[in-house]
Amino acid sequence: MSEVVNLNVNGIDIQSDSKKLLIEACEDSGIHIPRFCWHKRLDPVGMCRMCLVEIETPRGKMLVPSCTTQISDEMIVDTESDVVKKAQEGVLEFLLINHPLDCPICDKAGECPLQDQTMAYGPGESRFVEEKRHFEKPISISEIILLDRERCILCARCTRFSDEISGDPLIEFIQRGNKTEVNTFPNEPFKSYFSGNTVQICPVGALTSTSYRFKARPWDLKSTRSTCNGCPMGCSTELNSSQNKMLRILGVDNDSVNQGWLCDKGRYNFEYLNSETRIKTPLKKLNNNFEEVEMQEVYSEISELIKNENTKVNFYLGSNLTNEDFVAFREFANSISNNDNKFYLNDDVLFQGFFNEDVELGKIDDLNNSDAIVIWAEDLKERLPVLYLRVRQAVKNGVKLIVFGHTNRTLDDVAEIFYSDEVVSENFEIIKDLTKLEDFKSLIVEKNVTAIIGKSTPQQSDSSINKLFDFLNSNSNLKILNAFTKGNTYGAFQILDNLKGTKDFVNEINSENTDLLFVVAADPIGRSIYSKQVKKVFDEIKTVVSLDNFKHETSELADVIVPISSTLGEKNGTFTNIEFRTSRIDKLVPSPGQTVSDWEFITSLMNFSGLSNNSYSLEELNTKAFEDLDIELKPYFDNLDKPSNLDGIINRTTPKIATSSSDSEKVNFFIGEKLYGDSVTERNSESISLLGAKKFIEMNQETVDKFKLSSGNCLLEQDNLEINVSYTVNNILPKGTIYIPTNRRELNKFDFSKKIMITPSRVKEALNVN
Amino acid sequence: MSWDKTLLKQAGEIIELYPQKRSALGPLLHLAQSKDGYISDDSISVISELLGITEVQVKSVSTFYSMYKQEPTGKYLISVCKSISCEINNSTEVIDKVQEFTGLNNNETDEDGLFSFEAVECIGACGGAPAMQVNYETVEGINAENVFSLCSWLKESAPEVIVADEMQENFGGIKSFDWAIQDNTGATSTAPGFQTLKTSKVKK
Ligand code: SF4
Ligand code: SF4
Ligand code: FES
Ligand code: FES
Numbered sequence: 011m012s013e014v015v016n017l018n019v020n021g022i023d024i025q026s027d028s029k030k031l032l033i034e035a036c037e038d039s040g041i042h043i044p045r046f047c048w049h050k051r052l053d054p055v056g057m058c059r060m061c062l063v064e065i066e067t068p069r070g071k072m073l074v075p076s077c078t079t080q081i082s083d084e085m086i087v088d089t090e091s092d093v094v095k096k097a098q099e100g101v102l103e104f105l106l107i108n109h110p111l112d113c114p115i116c117d118k119a120g121e122c123p124l125q126d127q128t129m130a131y132g133p134g135e136s137r138f139v140e141e142k143r144h145f146e147k148p149i150s151i152s153e154i155i156l157l158d159r160e161r162c163i164l165c166a167r168c169t170r171f172s173d174e175i176s177g178d179p180l181i182e183f184i185q186r187g188n189k190t191e192v193n194t195f196p197n198e199p200f201k202s203y204f205s206g207n208t209v210q211i212c213p214v215g216a217l218t219s220t221s222y223r224f225k226a227r228p229w230d231l232k233s234t235r236s237t238c239n240g241c242p243m244g245c246s247t248e249l250n251s252s253q254n255k256m257l258r259i260l261g262v263d264n265d266s267v268n269q270g271w272l273c274d275k276g277r278y279n280f281e282y283l284n285s286e287t288r289i290k291t292p293l294k295k296l297n298n299n300f301e302e303v304e305m306q307e308v309y310s311e312i313s314e315l316i317k318n319e320n321t322k323v324n325f326y327l328g329s330n331l332t333n334e335d336f337v338a339f340r341e342f343a344n345s346i347s348n349n350d351n352k353f354y355l356n357d358d359v360l361f362q363g364f365f366n367e368d369v370e371l372g373k374i375d376d377l378n379n380s381d382a383i384v385i386w387a388e389d390l391k392e393r394l395p396v397l398y399l400r401v402r403q404a405v406k407n408g409v410k411l412i413v414f415g416h417t418n419r420t421l422d423d424v425a426e427i428f429y430s431d432e433v434v435s436e437n438f439e440i441i442k443d444l445t446k447l448e449d450f451k452s453l454i455v456e457k458n459v460t461a462i463i464g465k466s467t468p469q470q471s472d473s474s475i476n477k478l479f480d481f482l483n484s485n486s487n488l489k490i491l492n493a494f495t496k497g498n499t500y501g502a503f504q505i506l507d508n509l510k511g512t513k514d515f516v517n518e519i520n521s522e523n524t525d526l527l528f529v530v531a532a533d534p535i536g537r538s539i540y541s542k543q544v545k546k547v548f549d550e551i552k553t554v555v556s557l558d559n560f561k562h563e564t565s566e567l568a569d570v571i572v573p574i575s576s577t578l579g580e581k582n583g584t585f586t587n588i589e590f591r592t593s594r595i596d597k598l599v600p601s602p603g604q605t606v607s608d609w610e611f612i613t614s615l616m617n618f619s620g621l622s623n624n625s626y627s628l629e630e631l632n633t634k635a636f637e638d639l640d641i642e643l644k645p646y647f648d649n650l651d652k653p654s655n656l657d658g659i660i661n662r663t664t665p666k667i668a669t670s671s672s673d674s675e676k677v678n679f680f681i682g683e684k685l686y687g688d689s690v691t692e693r694n695s696e697s698i699s700l701l702g703a704k705k706f707i708e709m710n711q712e713t714v715d716k717f718k719l720s721s722g723n724c725l726l727e728q729d730n731l732e733i734n735v736s737y738t739v740n741n742i743l744p745k746g747t748i749y750i751p752t753n754r755r756e757l758n759k760f761d762f763s764k765k766i767m768i769t770p771s772r773v774k775e776a777l778n779v780n
Numbered sequence: 781m782s783w784d785k786t787l788l789k790q791a792g793e794i795i796e797l798y799p800q801k802r803s804a805l806g807p808l809l810h811l812a813q814s815k816d817g818y819i820s821d822d823s824i825s826v827i828s829e830l831l832g833i834t835e836v837q838v839k840s841v842s843t844f845y846s847m848y849k850q851e852p853t854g855k856y857l858i859s860v861c862k863s864i865s866c867e868i869n870n871s872t873e874v875i876d877k878v879q880e881f882t883g884l885n886n887n888e889t890d891e892d893g894l895f896s897f898e899a900v901e902c903i904g905a906c907g908g909a910p911a912m913q914v915n916y917e918t919v920e921g922i923n924a925e926n927v928f929s930l931c932s933w934l935k936e937s938a939p940e941v942i943v944a945d946e947m948q949e950n951f952g953g954i955k956s957f958d959w960a961i962q963d964n965t966g967a968t969s970t971a972p973g974f975q976t977l978k979t980s981k982v983k984k
Contacts, residue, residue, distance in 0.1 A: 179833075182840035195835035196821060423832075 017085040028083070032076035033061050036089065043089055044098060044127045046105075046213045047165035048077035051269055053174055057166050058105070060127065062097040064088040073097055099133040106136065108143045108188070109214075110160045118215030120228035124163060145191065151181065152200040154220050154278060154697055155209060159191045162216035168192060168208035175271065176204040177402055177423065192216070203395050203685055206277040207270075210260055221278050221697040226252040235262060235656060236596040237585045239330050239497050239577050240276040243396045244587030246657065247272065249579050249598045256280050256579050256599050264657045266375050267587065269403075273395030275685050275698065280578055282694035283599065288559055289573040290603025300561075300571065305604055308570055312555060313619035315526050319347045324524045326515060327506075328356045328531030329497030331608055332583025332595050334631040336498075336505040338609035339530075341634065345621040352518070353506045355499065356532035358468045358539050359388065360511030360669045363492040363503075364479055371662055372460045372489030373589045377404040380489070381457035385421065386414035386478055387464035387493035392685045394495055397462070397588065410453050414440075414478065417466045417682065419742040426453065431744035437674045438470040444481045451485070459486040464493025467681055468513070468539060469762065471674035491588055498577075501586035503665030505635055510669045516543035517670075521550040529556045529564060530608060531574065533690060536563035539681060539758050557608055560690045574608055575601035582628060583609075584635070584645060586661075592636075592645035593658030636661065679707075679748035681762055687753025705733065705757060708740040708749040716746070723771035726750075728760050734771055782822050787815060790978060791830055797976075801831045805841055807977055809848050814971035814979040817893075818849040846900075847916075849970065853896040854889045856934050856942070857970040858882070859913040860927075862899040865906035873924040874910050875899055881931040894935065896970070907956025915967040917944040921953025941966040941983040942973075 012029040019041055026035035031054060033043050046058040056078040063076045066086040073093065088094060106128065113119040145159035164183070169192060173179040180200045184193045194200050209217045231250040238245040238259070245268035250258040259277050263270035282288070292308045293300040315321045323346055325339060343351040365371070377383055377400055390398040402424055405411045410426040415434040422428050427449055433442045444450070461482055463475055482488045494500070502509060510518075512534055519527070527548075534544045541563075548554055548567045556568035565571050575581045580601040586592045601607070606614075613626045626634075629647060636644045643649055645659040686692065686702030693699050707726070709717075717724065719737060726733045733756055743749060748768065752758040760766055783791070791811060795804045808830065812823035819842045821835075828835040842848040860866075860875050884890055884897040905911035908920025912927065914934065922930070930951040943966030948955065964983045967973030973980030 179837055182834075182836040184836075184840055184843050186844045186846075193836070195824070195839050198835055 015081055015083040015085075017081055017083070017087060019087040020090055026081055028081060030081055032063065032065075032074075032079040032081050032085075032087065035081050036063075036076065036087070041089060043076050044131050045077060046123060046127075046163060047167060049167055049170075049211055051175065051263075051271075052167060052170045054078045055166055055170065057164065059101045060098065060105075060131075062094060062101065064091050064094055095131070098131040102128050102132040103137070105163050106132075107138055107140075108160070109163065110142060112161065112215075115224075116161065116215035117218050117223060118212075122215060123213040143188065148218065150199075150220075151194050152202070152205055153701060154274065155200055155205050156218045156220065156223065157192060158216050158218070159193070161214045162192055163214055164190055164192075165213055167211045167213065168217060171204075171208050171211060172200075172202060174406070175399060175402070176202055176207070177420075178202045178204075181208075203273050203275070203391065204271065204399070206272060206274045207261065210270075219278070219697070221281060222258045225257050226250075231257070232598060234596045234598045235594070236579070236598070237587075237593045237658075238272065238276040239332075239585050239595065240273070240279065241394050241497065242494055242499050242588040243268065243394050244585050244591065244593060244658070245272050245276060245396050246593065247276070249596070251579070251599050254599050256283050266373070266589075266657060267591065268396045269400075271396055271399055273685065275395070275692075278698045279691055279695050281696050281698075282559070282691040283576055283579065283602075285560075285694040287561070287694060288602065289561060289565075289571055290605060291573060292604065293561075293571040293573075295569050300566075305572075305606075308572060309615060309618045312526075312570070312615060315553060316346060316615070316619040316621070321346075321525045322348055322350070322523055323526045323528070324352050324354070324519060326354045326356065326527065326529045326532055326534065327502065329499050329502065330531055330577050331498060331502075332577055332581065333498065333501040333505055333586060333592070333635045334583040334628055335530075335577075335608040335612075336502055337631045337635045338612040338626065339528075340506055341626070341631075342612045342616055342621070345616060352508070352510065353502075354510050354512065354515040354519075355496075355502055356534055356538070357494070357496050357499065357511045358513065359465050359495065360509070360513075360667070361465050361472055361475075362667050362669060362671060363494065363665070364463065364490050365492070365664050365667075367664075368483070370489045371590070372491045373591075373660070374400055374491070376460045376489050376491075377401060377409065378407055379458070380404075380409055380460040382410040382412060382426075382453045382459050382486075384412045384414070384454065384459055384461040384463075384478075384482060385418055386466065386475060387417070387462050388466055388495055388682055389417045389420070390462070390493070391418070391420045392683060394493065394588070395685060397491075401462070412450060412453060415466050416742050416744060416747070419740065422742065428742075430742055436678075436680070436744045436747040437676050438466050438680070439474045439674055440477055444478070454482060454486045457486050458489075460489045460491065462491045462493050464495065469672075469674060469680065472671035474674065494588070498585050500588060500590055500665075501584070501592075503667065504586055504590070504661075504663045507666045508668035509665075510667075512538050512540050512544065513672070514669050516540045516547055519547050519551075521552065524551050526553045526555065527551050529554060529558075529568065531558055531577075533558075533562045533564040535567065537687075537689060537753060537758060539752050539760075539762050541758050542761065557611065559605075560694065562690045572611055573603060573605040574611065575605045580605070581607040582647075583607075584632065584647075584650065587658070589660060590662045591658040591660045592650070593656075594647070594650050639663065678746055679750050679762075679766060681750045681752045683753040684751040687751070688755040689753065702754065705735045705754045706738055706751070707735050708738045708743060709747065710741045710743045710745060711739050712745045713743070713748065714739060717768050717770070719768075719770055721771055725769050725771050726757075726760070727767040727769065728764065731756075731759055733757065733759075783815070783826050787811065788830075791827075794977070795830065802833055805831060805833075805838065807974075809838075809842050809845075810971045810974065810977055810979065813848055814969040814977070817853045817855075817970050818851055847972070849896075852889065852893070853970045854892075854894045855938075855970075856894065857896045857898070857913075857915050858931070859898050859900045859903065859916070860922075861901070861903050861905070861909070861911050863902035863906075865902070866910035869909040870923070871910035871912075874912060874922055874927050877924040877927050878912075878931060881928060895931075905956055908952075908954055914947065915942045915970050916972040917942045917947065917967050919944065919947045919952045920955045922951065923953060926951040926953070939983075941968055941981045943983050946983065 024039040045061040148156040148158040246262035246264035248260040261272040405424040554568040556565040558565040882895045889896040
């Protein structure tokens with residue numbers, strides 16, 4: 011048990027928790043001790059010795075590393091004595107022996123702990139004349155990360171991160187003594203979804219990212235705090251720009267959410283903002299060609315349609331909008347005279363979720379505080395990456411993890427129990443009597459359980475997850491995190507009632523009930539598994555207005571494209587994450603050309619059409635979003651901007667989701683999305699554009715043999731569609747089951763309710779033809 | 781996987797000995813060393829798969845310890861101590877002699893793959909300085925003349941098993957202390973001879 015202890019640091023009495031390390035206790039009391047290797051989210055190692063301080067011991071004063079020393083009662087500490095100063099100078103002198111001092115050409119210069127601490131604590135003069143050690147200047151250890159081993163001070167932050175936090179230790183110290191270097195295994199690159207974090211925590215410029223290299227100096231950067239809208243985790247970020255260009259995204263340590271970490275997609279998927287191909291002027295289709303028009307023309311044409319009482323309007327919304335955008339759409343829909351309008355979210359997997367009075371909704375922090383975590387959802391590592399880190403962290407703290415199904419196989423190494431095909435069938439039904447799973451029961455019955463439940467794949471039946479939910483709910487003290495996986499889904503839930511998904515859209519929408527369709531920041535034809543059906547719907551509808559950043563398969567079918575600002579850095583607003591925590595989305599760079607925020611466009615359109623007399627301000631929309639909430643502290647801008655609320659405000663609502671439930675479909679494959687795909691923003695973000703380019707499928711070895719595959723490639727065929735893909739062996743998949751990542755180019759174009767043929771590849775012939 | 785069935789079976793037995801698989805890393809590296817005379821990237825992949833850790837983690841350990849060789853060694857690894865006790869008892873002459881005989885600089889292997897030579901830090905036989913090892917089997921009280929004969933003997937009779945006692949008797953001098961019972965077990969490769977690893981053999 012922890013208790014409060016008293017200690018004396020530099021003659022000042024302080025109090026702290028006995029579990030704390032000396033460096034932390036001092037930090038909490040405002041006494042800064044220099045350090046390189048210690049990082050509050052990593053286990054201490056005492057590698058660098060920069061944090062040496064003197065403590066009184068029975069044998070007199072002693073130098074100890076404060077990052078590995080646990081405090082105790084009546085400890086007497088000196089962090090500023092002459093001996094400590096001498097030690098710090100000595101340590102720095104050693105660290106600089108082999109340091110190249112390339113500050114003038116180093117990306118880290120200006121925000122470099124080595125530079126700063128040498129200034130503050132260093133000896134001031136160098137005594138070294140010897141040649142320093144040399145390594146090949148930066149080597150790329152992955153497509154997005156470079157390593158300059160000469161600059162490395164061997165603090166082990168990067169290697170500890172990859173081992174302790176992300177669980178993919180693909181970098182390590184190689185060699186020993188003064189030959190030590192960080193490196194990967196030959197031909198085994200640092201392919202981690204979290205590699206950008208190592209760049210951020212490296213205390214020198216040894217690790218750099220391709221996207222930021224040589225782009226700016228820290229003192230030239232403008233920055234603001236914001237929230238990543240890449241997935242419902244809503245990680246806290248710091249956006250950096252220079253000369254009005256977004257250049258970098260850093261993770262901010264939000265204790266309840268991301269604890270400083272980001273996934274690489276959240277971190278690097280921003281370069282599209284500056285893409286040449288972005289739409290910057292309104293486009294209107296004339297004789298099948300888009301022509302640039304004035305915004306005024308767009309407003310007047312669409313408002314004509316809206317003014318007509320008979321025009322039936324519906325909405326297909328992307329999940330990357332802000333809450334205020336959603337409010338604007340809601341107000342707009344409510345004020346149209348023909349107001350039987352419906353909202354569809356750009357989500358193939360949307361399900362009803364577990365939201366009612368009997369359900370206790372969980373927080374992310376509950377993961378750490380429960381006895382067990384139960385997961386049955388899409389692959390968290392691919393879809394909610396930082397939540398995946400939080401799960402791993404909870405397990406490290408002793409929480410037991412139970413994983414169902416074959417989607418979350420990357421949690422297999424830390425799971426207490428991993429139920430694959432003996433319990434979960436290939437079409438994601440539980441085939442065992444849960445009451446007979448003794449191991450499972452012993453971990454959950456009457457225990458505090460946090461469950462992350464969602465549909466593993468669009469084809470999974472609702473009843474299967476309901477079954478697991480019911481069992482947990484009646485046998486344990488359950489808190490639930492619904493695993494929806496797209497952008498600001500929870501914000502949409504809070505603001506729009508009766509939301510539906512893409513499947514409902516294709517079943518319900520047709521020319522009879524829709525004359526005017528708004529498609530907002532969504533590319534269902536390019537991305538959805540219902541691509542074909544969506545296209546059919548679009549072809550039928552008289553007027554389709556697309557609000558988007560780019561021309562893509564969907565916006566190209568529209569009659570009008572309105573260029574919009576990106577939610578990333580180009581507009582202000584709020585975002586609501588998986589635990590209904592609302593935090594700020596902030597604007598840092600100007601929105602290019604004639605782009606407008608979605609809410610601006612919609613509220614102006616309302617004005618034009620005479621639906622409202624005054625145009626809404628962003629603040630009004632923000633108020634409207636949350637005014638009905640029954641909580642004291644509402645996530646209004648004013649409140650969120652207070653320093654104490656920067657981490658966001660939790661505001662739970664009970665959403666009404668109207669998507670129809672689905673039965674499971676018997677299929678020989680299951681589908682999901684990988685973190686990196688082929689979306690238009692990724693294609694236009696140079697650094698990461700190739701990461702999602704590979705087309706592949708996964709199956710187990712037996713299945714590979716069954717289809718007589720051997721070359722590493724195979725051919726998928728259905729009707730007229732033939733796609734060459736490579737295959738990877740994944741032995742956790744049940745026999746005969748094939749996993750298809752549908753966010754890889756063209757792989758979403760199959761009809762997944764029908765059979766897909768797999769045959770050995772005909773690559774050779776194809777090559778001959780070329 | 782490029783380890784044959786016997787080796788894999790042996791690896792399995794070693795892993796069994798530990799409550800955590802990962803603890804078998806050291807012994808498995810010795811096993812790899814005994815197979816190839818060095819730790820090949822291929823062996824690293826095999827070991828990483830057997831232990832469920834990444835290849836670079838195995839590489840990290842294997843490059844940390846100097847007894848796991850990163851380059852192929854010859855059949856006989858000659859290690860002469862260069863630390864203080866041996867140094868003041870003329871180990872330099874011994875080193876010179878070995879270099880003269882084999883034509884090797886420190887940490888080199890000859891073209892025929894017969895000898896590797898290294899000058900090493902204290903091998904814990906200071907009482908019998910100067911001391912040296914062949915495939916980690918120790919000889920104490922060596923001198924320039926005897927080491928020459930030792931090398932000639934290795935070259936000419938090419939023994940399969942290197943036994944410390946045998947070398948001591950034929951080429952050694954003063955010992956630090958009496959090693960007690962005569963032991964005919966010796967090393968069969970450039971990995972230390974351990975019975976549990978089957979890297980040792982009894983010389984008939
Ligand atoms: S690369 Fe950076 S983080 Fe990694 S050990 Fe070197 S200095 Fe530390
Ligand atoms: S986990 Fe989600 S919210 Fe966090 S950085 Fe990645 S995409 Fe953004
Ligand atoms: S910070 Fe304490 S040893 Fe590095
Ligand atoms: S100094 Fe040579 S064995 Fe110790």
